[in-house]
Amino acid sequence: MVLGSILNPINSSMLAVALIPIGAAFGAPPSETAWLVTALYLATAVGQPVIGRFVDAYGPRPLYLAGTALVGVAGLMAVFAPGLGLLIVSRVLLGIGTSAAYPASMYLLRSEAERTGLRNPGGVLAVLSISNQVIAVIGPSLGGLLIALGGWHLIFTVNVPLSLACLVLGALRLPRRPEPRMEQERRADLPGMVLFAGMLTSFMLFLMEPDLRHVYLVAVAAVAGAGFAWWELRREEPFVDLRVLRGNAPLLATYGRQVLAFTTSYAFLYGFTQWLEDSRSLSPSQAGLVLLPLSATAIAATALTSRYAEVRGKLLVGSVVQIGGCAALLSLHPASPVWAPAAVGGVVGVSQGLIGLANQNALYAQADPARMGSSAGLLRTFMYLGALLASAANAAFYRDGATTDGLHHLSRLLLVCSVALLLLTVADRSLRRVGAR
Incomplete structure (x- = not known):
């Protein structure tokens, strides 16, 4: 479960330090290399709830094995891609492939909890959250090391051994048959x-x-959205049960917090890293080292608070710390000493560690057990929606390169998102009951 669920964060975080080298290799500006980010998250945002629904119907084993196999194929395609276009296609396949493991993991946790009678396997949820946090935050440092050793192609090559390891472990350990399901649920x-x-x-x-x-395109989205709502409300077994969501305001609030939190998280990850390389003139490996405090504080915050099921305090503290980190970005400039961006990263890491774990615990408590796979997939969808919004913001503010003015404009947008996250947390009274003794 852990190995499969880290496939997406390791591929997204390592890319943060590779965008500038890839752009130099193909002669593409940041506004074009941003599609490498967008392609992955667009495919994942769509794929997570789709595959999560299949997991609910067919069980975790076939979806997990097929998805992780596709990750290896996408990694090989990226290694031999002759241009930016095929590299973007490989990221689409990678996004689809990495969409299976997290819904499968949440499904397995819920089914095991029902079998044993344990209401909340907090230790396992913490391991999943910590492993994803660790990989997400050490990814830039790992990517910088790989690029220094053998160029940007190496960050895609690692998908091949990871895919093989997932296939072997999945074939050995995952249940061979799902629990019996009604036939209409399989359709x-x-x-x-x-x-x-x-x-x-x-x-x-x-x-x-x-x-x-x-x-x-906005008109197309509106028409498709209206058609989607009309269709889903009339189906007995819909893809996304909007009737359940309509009556589950706490779950909707969790999805909203996920968008806001990860818009800030991914905009910082990609936008800040590109600024370090482009305006601060650091190499990918040096930029990765500067981001090490981000890794350390995120891991520490998650590890120290993982044994506590209460989520409201984590969200409040995480929101306030995130506001401080975004405000600190406004003080950075190309002549800033190297400890300054490292310190900002350390502050932002605390908020990432707290908010990510809190939202995952909230989902586990709020979602319908019968739809845990699709609900978990939707949580990841909203996370990747935040990543897509972050990618769009980076493309808009960095049209002329990762300049300091662009970083400061981005910082102001992230401040708005962080304040909105704090207000949504304060207004959500249902959080008092999640994890309370």
Whole structure:
């Protein structure tokens, strides 16, 4: 479960230090290499709930094995890609492949909890959260090391041994048959999936290039969204049960916090790293070293608070710390001493460690057990929606390169997101009951 669930964060975080070298190799500016980020998260945002629904119906084993095999194929394709276009295609396949492991893991946790009678396997949830946090935050440092050793191709090559390890462990350990399901649950809601994908894809394509010439994409997203809601509300077994979501305000609030938190997290990860390399003139390996305090504080915050099931305090402290980290970005400039960006990273790492674990625990308490796979997939969808918004923001503010002015404009946007996250947490009274003794 751990090995499969880290495939996405390791591929997203290592890329942060590789965007500048890849752009130099293919002669592409940051606004074009941003599609490497967008392609992964767009595919994952659509794929997570789709594959999560299949996990609910068919069990975790077939989806996990097929998804992790696709990760290895995508890694090989990226290694031999002759241009940016095929590299983007490989990221789409990678996003689809990495969409299986997390819903499969949450499904297995819920089924094991029902078998043993344990309400909340907090230790296992903490291990999953910590492993994802660790990989996400050490990814830039690891990516910088790999690039220094053999160039940017190495960050894609690592997918091959990881994929093989997942296939071996999955074949040996995952249950061979799912629990018995009603036949109507096995029927996939293909029209709902298509409408959902069309809505999300057209909206994100517009955000990547917001222009009056592309306003038709907003209309397409609105029509697809209306059609999606109409269709899902009339199906007995919908792809996304909007009736359940409509009556589950706490779960909707958790999804909202996930978008806001990860818009800030990913905008910082990619935007800040590109600024370090482009404006601060650091190499990928040096930029990775500067981000080590981010790794250390995120891991420490997650590890120290993982044994406590209460989530509201983590979200409040994490939101306030995130506001401070985003405000500190406004003080950075190319002549800042190297300890200054390292210190900012350390502050932001604390908020990432607290918020990521809190939202995952909140989902486990709020979601319908029968739809744990698809609910967990949707949590990841909203996380990657935040990543897509972050990618769009980076592309908009870095059109002329990763300049200091662009970083400061990005910082102001992240401050707005962080304040909104704090207000949403304060307003959500249901959080008092999650994890309370």
